[in-house]
Amino acid sequence: MSDVVVRFPPSPTGYLHIGGARTAIFNWLFARKHGGKFILRIENTDTERSTRESVEGILDGLRWLGLHWDEGPYFQNDFHKEHIRAAQMLLEMGLAYKCFCSKEELDKRRQQALHEKRSIGYDGRCRGLSQDEVKKREKKGIPYVIRFKVPEREGKIGYDDKVLGRIEKDYSEIEDFVIVRSNGTPLYLLCNVVDDIRDGITHIIRGQDHMANTIRQLLLYEALKKTPPVFAHMPLTLDPRKRKISKRTHGEVVSVQFYRERGFLPWALVNFLVLLGWHTSDNREIFSKEELIEAFSIEGISKANSVFNFNPDDKEKIKKFFTDPKALSINAHYLRTMPVDELYEYVKEDFIKSNLWRKEYEDEKKEWFLSTIDLIRSRFHTIKDFARYGRAYFADDFPIDEKALKKNILKHPQLKALLPMLSDVLNGLETWNIELLEDIVRAFCEKEGVKPGIVINGIRTVITGQLKGPGIFDCMVAIGKDRVIKRLAHLAK
């Protein structure tokens, strides 16, 4: 095993969303690529917003995507004492100080600064408080936070970002940030560093929205006398209006769960997501798990943010694209190319939910089931389509598409008599296979003087309810003699 150790540290304040999943994917891939370790750590120091359900939701999402972690989940809360100790140490070493400014005061000052068009950072007024002054205020019971004392140095602090290159910032422009709340609980900036040190994290791959944190955390590493890990800041994923994607403003469309429920294959989602801001030099787009791990490299991560072109206006309207067309197309690709017996598991799961599942599909009718989903899958985009557009193959209560009815039946009134006639002809058949059916149907058309296309499309509409579908004789075989003749005979209604 190499010495690569990475982590995915979600905060359990909601479901796993696309952005988080993407970060997890990149970290996971990096670990797998280098034979390293992928640690899952739940950052639940914000106890007010953290919930048990979201922890479960996140784990569930990661498992579904197939992103297996090697260690954890660890819970940040469990290391509370370590975090406190670190803060104490910084305080004792004079690298941090107590700040007695109240939240209200700070808010007011920020407002004022904004108003006066100044920088709105903390001005460091408690930094120079004398020992006596500090003691006096403590005695009075004034609450305080602990702030990190940014070194008073000339020049810049910086690091070499693996995707962005050299990043630097003037010491003078960094404000003294809070590391412990007035209620005594340490904050993310500190906890995160302490945990990363303890876990031996070697590479931190996270969103560009963390860049300001990185600068401050670098200071923390220095103060704690530890070598910082390598940083790589990934581009953000944006909504179609180019806003950062968030659970709060975008809702379920950006959750992993949403894609699961809408019939995505987990690997298709991973494959799509990894393409958002990453590429190989040969521009390949479809990867198996092994291929992706092999191909992955941080060098392929782009600097620019990318748009996840989901459909934000989809208000339950049935649209052709309920999410990014490319995501759908990748999903469709896997749907029609993956081994049928793998697909079987997904369809089964969905059919159980849709009440279409029958026990015999796993034993005596399994072969039929497999060949049927194989037959119809090439025009589907999601797992849901099997129950939606393929219902007629598995049940007798299926809807007839309005358009199909109009175009293929009503337009040709003679079908009303012809199809029941054909039904009788078919009823007399002893065998039931593609070649025979084709001969019979075509002969029937010739005899009745109708174009085969009219009859064939009529049959399709009647037996599948659909405007489109596989070759008709395949359909007839898949649906079976009994059901076909029954459906054709019933046209009278």
Add this chain to the structure above:
RNA sequence: GGUCCCAUCGUCUAGUGGCCUAGGACGUCGGCCUCUCACGCCGAAAACAGGGGUUCGAGUCCCCUUGGGACCGCCA
């Protein structure tokens, strides 16, 4: 307002000074196949944000402008 990041077709992207007449994928449009649709195949429309440099030569390097984004919490 301050700081930082970014900038090639509608979207994801290739491109690291000459191989660019800017390539691919998705989507769109047209065609082939055909009983329909899909698949597959063929084809079309579609981009280097603008301006200055540097250079024999710039999508590629530098500067400015513009545009977009992120961050500026006792959230993570």
